[in-house]
Amino acid sequence: MIRIAVIGVGQIARQQHLPALENDPDFTIVAAVSPVPVALDVPVFATLAELRQCDLMIDAVALCTPPALRYGLAHEALASGWHVLLEKPPTVTRSQAGSLSRLADDRGLTLFAAWHSVYAASIPVLREILPALSIERVTIAWKENAEKWHPGADWLWRDGALGVFDAGINALSILCSLSPEVILYDTALLSFHGDQRAPSQVRLAMRGSETGLPISAEFDWRHEAASEIWEIVWYAGNGETVILSEGGARLHRGSREIVLAEAREYAGVYRHFAALIREGRSSLDLRALDLVTDALAFGTRQNPQRYLRTN
Structure with a gap:
């Protein structure tokens, strides 16, 4: 199973990401990061830096934070050797996405822009x-x-x-x-x-x-x-x-x-993420972001x- 941490536990993460992961046989949630205290059945850290310093074994992270925070957190996660799922929009600029893509390729990691719709x-x-x-x-x-x-x-x-x-x-x-x-x-x-x-x-x-x-x-x-x-x-x-x-x-x-x-968008998101990890590929579609x-x-x-x- 892919050991995943959820970064950012706001309303969308609670309503969509966590339930989808709990029902996905390819993933097991091992930790979360939230600057605001939340009650979950896994350890919750205040920062990504704290998560990196713990002794948990982690394969991937799902970044569910506000968009402006995603580039820095994704860069930190990739540098830690973790596959990264980015909620939409994946970054706020194309140059940020290009930087992350190069880092993921260099490290042999999966970077996935999760356009759930x-x-x-x-x-x-x-x-x-x-x-x-x-x-x-x-x-x-x-x-x-x-x-x-x-x-x-x-x-x-x-x-x-x-x-x-x-x-x-x-x-x-x-x-x-x-x-x-x-x-x-x-x-x-x-x-x-x-x-x-x-x-x-x-x-x-x-x-x-x-x-x-x-x-x-x-x-x-x-x-x-x-x-x-x-x-x-x-x-x-x-x-x-x-x-x-x-x-x-x-x-x-x-x-x-x-x-x-039945519509199950986030189930499809994580099914695709798992397939990308298994195949050693990334998927970073920026067409919608370019229009914005x-x-x-x-x-x-x-x-x-x-x-x-x-x-």
């Missing part, structure tokens, strides 16, 4: 359906309330944070994984709330590099409706639509719903009162 139940079906259709445009709506999913997490809005892109990048990871061509950034309209330093609402325009396929996205992390909207719609030339909803757990072709298997960093670098910034909301 590409393991949604609808993705294998979409890979079969979409190539047979003449897609003319794509729209994305990814809207939720940040306080519901990350209560009290002020790191979401600090300098260097991704803001709403922390959620919207899930949609972009799905889009990129299904696209036969490179997706290019065109324009972005970024809206900021109060004195927060990261955007809470975004309108994003993209296109396919070869076909010019128009792609539009609306991301909202101040969504006030009771239900989240996690939807991607592909419009075919014959008037047919293919609609991914609930983040990939449901799929419609026209008015007909396609019956899917382009939008943050070149997008137009405006005040929230001028943002036209379309819930």
Whole structure:
């Protein structure tokens, strides 16, 4: 079994990573790192340095910390001889990812960018359906309330944070994984709330590099409706639509719903991580991150009162 430590024990780690690992026959959780005291059935250390100094045998770590911390922690973990799983986004810049990739290669270790949404139940079906259709445009709506999913997490809005892109990048990871061509950034309209330093609402325009396929996205992390909207719609030339909803757990072709298997995204994440470790490979897909960093670098910034909301 792969002996793994979970670094960062926030809400997502408790709700997704820990249960997935506990049910995965390839892994056994041997430790955790959390600066905030948490009660687990394994030793919990306050820092990664403390974990490194203990006498536990560790093969891999899952980094579930805020994105700004991941590069330093991943570098430290790889230097310790551990395989590394990076929650999304894997790093905040491409250069950081390149540095980690070189270190992992030099040490013969696995580095894995875990885009969990590409393991949604609808993705294998979409890979079969979409190539047979003449897609003319794509729209994305990814809207939720940040306080519901990350209560009290002020790191979401600090300098260097991704803001709403922390959620919207899930949609972009799905889009990129299904696209036969490179997706290019065109324009972005970024809206900021109060004195927060990261955007809470975004309108994003993209296109396919070869076909010019128009792609539009609306991301909202101040969504006030009771239900989240996690939807991607592909419009075919014959008037047919293919609609991914609930983040990939449901799929419609026209008015007909396609019956899917139970959605177990993080089970797929760790199944892939184990396979990469066994095969001695890494997987560091940066396409979705590139679109986000382009939008943050070149997008137009405006005040929230001028943002036209379309819930």
